[in-house]
Amino acid sequence: MTEGQFFKAASPQEACDLLAQYDGKARLLAGGTDLMVAMNLRQQSPEVLIYIGDSDLNYIKEEGGDLVIGAGTTLSEVLNSDIIKKSAPLLVKAVSQMASVAIRNVGTIGGNLANASPAADSATALLALNATLKLVSKGGERLVPVDQFFTGPGESVLGPGEIIQEILIPAQVNGTKWGYHKIGKRKAQSLSIVSVAICCSLEGGTCKDARIALGAVAPTPILASVAAELLEGKALSEGLIDETAKAAANATSPVDDVRGSAWYRRRASEALVRKLLAQMSV
């Protein structure tokens, strides 16, 4: 058995170079809250680890009205950021219900996305916020909207030599309202059974650009686009909310697992969308 190799990348570019060099054999290590668990359980045994905890991927800034979050930003840093509290409070709310202090202190937002769990809570929030990911590789960079990033449980469009450099969240228009609700087995340290995030402009009482995101109810975090379109240009009446909640539940394709049944997940999706829209309507 090989002993394995460990590299510390000083920059995203160096990490990309190393990934290219060890084509397919290397794994990125940031906070390790997913990878080290998998290694302890002997589910994964990478030959090469590239540590990116010190790679200049840790920043939060505003650029031309957009919010830019470096992929190596820890969940605790997201939670404590005044900039994010002001411009994307939905993300702060979602992150505040993830894991626990010790995990949030090292777990990164980019890692949560790259791990591509259907229950990744930051993904649900970022889908609703219409975020885009900047992916970099040795060959260059590309922008991928979060709703095109995930391809299946644990799978994404991220190429073997590619890393997530940053997350771009467009400025929310005036009058944007949002809602978030997560159901887990317990409050702390538990994965979502269902999570729902909604963003919608309600300027002048009519809905515009509604986005309804659901987590842990499909092979990937999803946008319920058909449901969201029902809201376009209309006022949030009780009847419309009901119709939208049903359409959102129809967008799900949940599975039975240890955390909850498919039946429950579908029902809870509908109930949460109804509840959040009702809260947003007042």
Place this chain on the structure above:
Amino acid sequence: MYPLELTVNGRSYQVAVNVKTTLLEVLRDQLSITSPKVGCNTGDCGTCSVLLDGKLVRSCITNALSAQGKEVITVEGIAKAGELHPLQEAFHENYGSQCGFCTPGMILASKALLDENPNPSREEAKEALSGNLCRCTGYVKILDSVMAAAEKMGGPQGS
């Protein structure tokens, strides 16, 4: 094997580790610092918690090499010579420890809280300790201990 240098409880150490070695393995197996316990080994239970550069982390899922050059505090390092830390005193006086397996993690999670927020509400203390499991279910006494320690330590303005 790779050389690893780190400071634990104010003392410098040099050890050799491989790419899979965890910080918990270094502490327990190489340095014989055994207050951090092996519980779930998946980051869920909190009994392996240590402070890494002042922040609460799970040593069982901390890659040892990612702690290169950093400073680790375990519960052995929070007492001054011959004098318990107020948190240790409070856990002792308020029966905050039953079997004791979770206690080092509980005390460090509490210390991380009080370092940032010297006057927490009981609700804030609950939230801060929510990632640490006590299978004796002694949570009420544990929270009593944290609140007593906060009072003992006097908060920011000694109020």
